[in-house]
Amino acid sequence: MFSQEEFQFAAKYPFSSVARDIVKYYVDDFSKVSLETKDLAKGIILDSYFRTFLSPYDIKVYSKELLLDHILAYPLAKIYVSIIANEELYTRFAKYIAKRTYDNLTNNNFSEVFDLAYDLNIEFSTKNDFVVIPLFSFLKVDCFDNDNSFKLVNQRLDAGNVYLSREKFAKFLSNHIFSELLNTLPCSVDGLPSSLKEEANSIRNDIFSRKYKISFNKIQNIYPNAFPACYRELYFSLLSGSNLTHIARFYLAVFLAAVGMKKESIIELFKNAPNYNETKTKYHVDRIFSKKRFLPPSCAKLREYGLCKDNCNVKNPIVYYKKMLFTDKKQK
Amino acid sequence: MKNEDFLKKAFGWYYSKNKVPAPDSIENREFGIGSFGKKIDKRHFAFQNEKELNNFLRAEIPLYISYSCAYYKKPDATPMEAKGFLGSDLIYEFDADDFNEDCVDKHDRWSCKSCNAKGQGAPEKCPYCGGRVELDQWVCKNCLEKAKQNTLKLISWLKSDFGIDEGIYVNFSGFKGYHVHVRMHEIKNLKQNARVELVDYLTAHFLDTKSLGFNYQDGVFYCPAENSARGWQKKILLAIKNIFMSANYEELALATGITLSSAKRIIYNSDLVINSMKNGYLPKLFHKNEKFWNSLISYSINKEALPIDRQTSVDIKKIVRLPDSLHGATGLKASIVELRDIKNFDPLKNSIVFPEKAIKINVKSVPSFELNSKVFGPYENETVELPAYAAIYLIARNYATLGG
Ligand SMILES: [Zn+2]
Numbered sequence: 004m005f006s007q008e009e010f011q012f013a014a015k016y017p018f019s020s021v022a023r024d025i026v027k028y029y030v031d032d033f034s035k036v037s038l039e040t041k042d043l044a045k046g047i048i049l050d051s052y053f054r055t056f057l058s059p060y061d062i063k064v065y066s067k068e069l070l071l072d073h074i075l076a077y078p079l080a081k082i083y084v085s086i087i088a089n090e091e092l093y094t095r096f097a098k099y100i101a102k103r104t105y106d107n108l109t110n111n112n113f114s115e116v117f118d119l120a121y122d123l124n125i126e127f128s129t130k131n132d133f134v135v136i137p138l139f140s141f142l143k144v145d146c147f148d149n150d151n152s153f154k155l156v157n158q159r160l161d162a163g164n165v166y167l168s169r170e171k172f173a174k175f176l177s178n179h180i181f182s183e184l185l186n187t188l189p190c191s192v193d194g195l196p197s198s199l200k201e202e203a204n205s206i207r208n209d210i211f212s213r214k215y216k217i218s219f220n221k222i223q224n225i226y227p228n229a230f231p232a233c234y235r236e237l238y239f240s241l242l243s244g245s246n247l248t249h250i251a252r253f254y255l256a257v258f259l260a261a262v263g264m265k266k267e268s269i270i271e272l273f274k275n276a277p278n279y280n281e282t283k284t285k286y287h288v289d290r291i292f293s294k295k296r297f298l299p300p301s302c303a304k305l306r307e308y309g310l311c312k313d314n315c316n317v318k319n320p321i322v323y324y325k326k327m328l329f330t331d332k333k334q335k
Numbered sequence: 336m337k338n339e340d341f342l343k344k345a346f347g348w349y350y351s352k353n354k355v356p357a358p359d360s361i362e363n364r365e366f367g368i369g370s371f372g373k374k375i376d377k378r379h380f381a382f383q384n385e386k387e388l389n390n391f392l393r394a395e396i397p398l399y400i401s402y403s404c405a406y407y408k409k410p411d412a413t414p415m416e417a418k419g420f421l422g423s424d425l426i427y428e429f430d431a432d433d434f435n436e437d438c439v440d441k442h443d444r445w446s447c448k449s450c451n452a453k454g455q456g457a458p459e460k461c462p463y464c465g466g467r468v469e470l471d472q473w474v475c476k477n478c479l480e481k482a483k484q485n486t487l488k489l490i491s492w493l494k495s496d497f498g499i500d501e502g503i504y505v506n507f508s509g510f511k512g513y514h515v516h517v518r519m520h521e522i523k524n525l526k527q528n529a530r531v532e533l534v535d536y537l538t539a540h541f542l543d544t545k546s547l548g549f550n551y552q553d554g555v556f557y558c559p560a561e562n563s564a565r566g567w568q569k570k571i572l573l574a575i576k577n578i579f580m581s582a583n584y585e586e587l588a589l590a591t592g593i594t595l596s597s598a599k600r601i602i603y604n605s606d607l608v609i610n611s612m613k614n615g616y617l618p619k620l621f622h623k624n625e626k627f628w629n630s631l632i633s634y635s636i637n638k639e640a641l642p643i644d645r646q647t648s649v650d651i652k653k654i655v656r657l658p659d660s661l662h663g664a665t666g667l668k669a670s671i672v673e674l675r676d677i678k679n680f681d682p683l684k685n686s687i688v689f690p691e692k693a694i695k696i697n698v699k700s701v702p703s704f705e706l707n708s709k710v711f712g713p714y715e716n717e718t719v720e721l722p723a724y725a726a727i728y729l730i731a732r733n734y735a736t737l738g739g
């Protein structure tokens with residue numbers, strides 16, 4: 004039916020036409036989607052409203068089932084947002100999805116820009132290092148209002164073609180997604196099952212009562228995207244079923260425990276490893292949760308073990324995570 | 336006979352002998368007409384075809400007739416919302432008033448309502464008391480030539496920058512300038528904000544030199560490398576290059592605010608400037624390197640930008656003079672000009688439709704003006720005999736009455 008690649012693409016770009024086809028194929032009643040999907044949808048909305056950008060969207064899982072949760076979370080989030088019916092939320096939601104898109108494109112070194120542009124039916128060609136868009140296609144995309152750098156007057160325009168660098172093209176696509184999404188909000192919510200309305204209302208309460216605060220002891224979810232790059236890498240390779248070395252597994256567990264992940268959840272997570280050994284894992288995790296507190300090592304230390312590939316230079320991973328979690332990362 | 340009746344008689348004579356071509360998709364256009372001293376009096380007219388239009392012109396003899404740049408399902412419906420908007424052409428207007436040519440001081444006059452002061456030129460307010468001034472505006476060959484140059488520049492940019500080389504129609508406005516109509520499928524469906532983008536491009540509105548790659552950093556003034564420069568990058572580089580190549584040190588001094596003697600010294604660096612541009616930077620020619628280039632860049636932008644009115648060019652509901660109809664304030668024809676003929680087109684000659692036959696008129700105070708390669712005036716409250724076209728010109732402009 005749909006290939007692995009299509010699933011992964013759709014999970015990253017859940018507004019794409021591939022994603023829409025997948026959604027159409029798998030769902031006719033959104034009130035019956037999995038709890039995970041509902042959680043993810045809620046996560047997207049809270050993230051977008053509080054501008055935290057924390058939910059895992061740099062999706063490195065491979066199981067189609069998990070990917071499907073991510074794909075479905077987006078249309079469900081749109082439904083919730085439309086029921087909540089708040090202008091500010093519309094804008095923040097659209098901004099969040101646009102930012103996520105741009106980050107995903109950037110993280111992949113822009114290798115997916117062409118696939119995405121193709122999927123979105125944007126007319127373009129390439130010439131040398133430039134992406135070439137016909138003037139009238141460029142003008143159809145609403146992306147100039149906020150930012151003069153996308154005004155036509157500031158483009159390399161020649162004989163009816165606009166020349167953009169790949170990076171700028173990625174920004175162009177994400178701006179396009181922003182305005183397209185904003186234009187389609189709110190979507191029609193007539194005749195939806197009342198359970199969806201109740202769920203949306205509870206999200207509304209979370210947002211507007213402003214009681215929703217992320218704190219380490221109450222935390223249910225962890226936010227891998229706020230991890231320092233090296234820990235994020237370890238986390239996602241474990242999730243995707245790679246075997247980590249003993250030391251890598253140990254430090255990851257230390258880090259996860261330190262940021263509030265429950266013992267049981269950590270053990271669950273380690274079950275992803277092909278050579279998972281229950282006794283060994285329990286022993287180590289118990290040790291970590293025993294009175295003697297371990298501290299997750301700095302990037303420099305991880306690099307000594309060959310575990311940090313990026314030069315992320317994080318001295319204290321927990322402080323880093325907290326900062327990422329609690330700073331309101333406002334877009335410029 | 337009253338001025339208006341006389342003009343109507345003259346216009347009626349013209350329309351009975353000449354056919355005004357129907358604009359494209361005439362059945363979807365809204366028309367508006369005007370009377371003496373009032374360009375638009377009534378709107379919401381519609382015609383099914385050229386014949387209906389010309390019958391109307393012959394029967395009603397409006398002194399002005401305009402049509403919508405928009406296409407409507409029901410062009411004569413009111414209010415506007417009921418018309419059913421289907422799309423719109425692009426129309427750019429170049430008016431001699433907008434250019435502030437030196438000749439404005441020569442042929443325009445003003446008078447102050449509050450203190451009765453008078454003078455040459457077209458000040459915004461009275462230089463003596465700050466009161467509101469009444470302007471007495473004239474056009475001459477010079478200002479119309481300037482409007483034509485801008486029209487030609489626009490046409491060349493439409494092709495070189497926008498890639499449009501079809502569906503461009505030009506006509507003389509009948510008075511002070513030119514109208515450029517752009518009619519094509521992609522244009523018709525453009526949204527308002529896209530129209531703003533186009534006019535902002537032409538007028539260099541919101542141009543950001545940094546975005547375009549002109550950037551002073553660590554003592555070096557970077558610019559886009561010449562061979563990959565496009566759009567405004569190219570225009571700016573070319574304008575700078577031209578100043579150096581033509582060794583125009585006076586312009587250089589004017590543009591950058593440096594002294595004439597410095598400009599004279601610097602201007603001979605054209606080779607250095609050209610070579611540096613190829614390599615993506617602007618050479619250090621003056622000790623205040625950043626300021627020097629920034630001034631020259633802004634000057635070049637202002638020089639290159641087209642003087643188009645932002646507001647009217649994006650108004651998709653406006654109506655404009657119907658090409659080849661008569662202009663009620665001059666009696667000149669808003670002549671359609673084929674693109675290949677623009678260079679040789681002389682609006683003060685080729686747009687004259689009335690004969691040489693002399694007519695006696697009483698002229699108020701007017702400066703000298705040119706029509707049909709002849710210079711008339713100045714006149715100061717006198718009765719003169721002028722060729723019909725010149726008499727009609729002054730009567731339409733309300734500077735004369737029929738003599739008896
Ligand atoms: Zn005065």
Ligand SMILES: [Zn+2]
Pocket residue numbers: 436438439442473474475476477478479
């Ligand atoms: Zn003049």
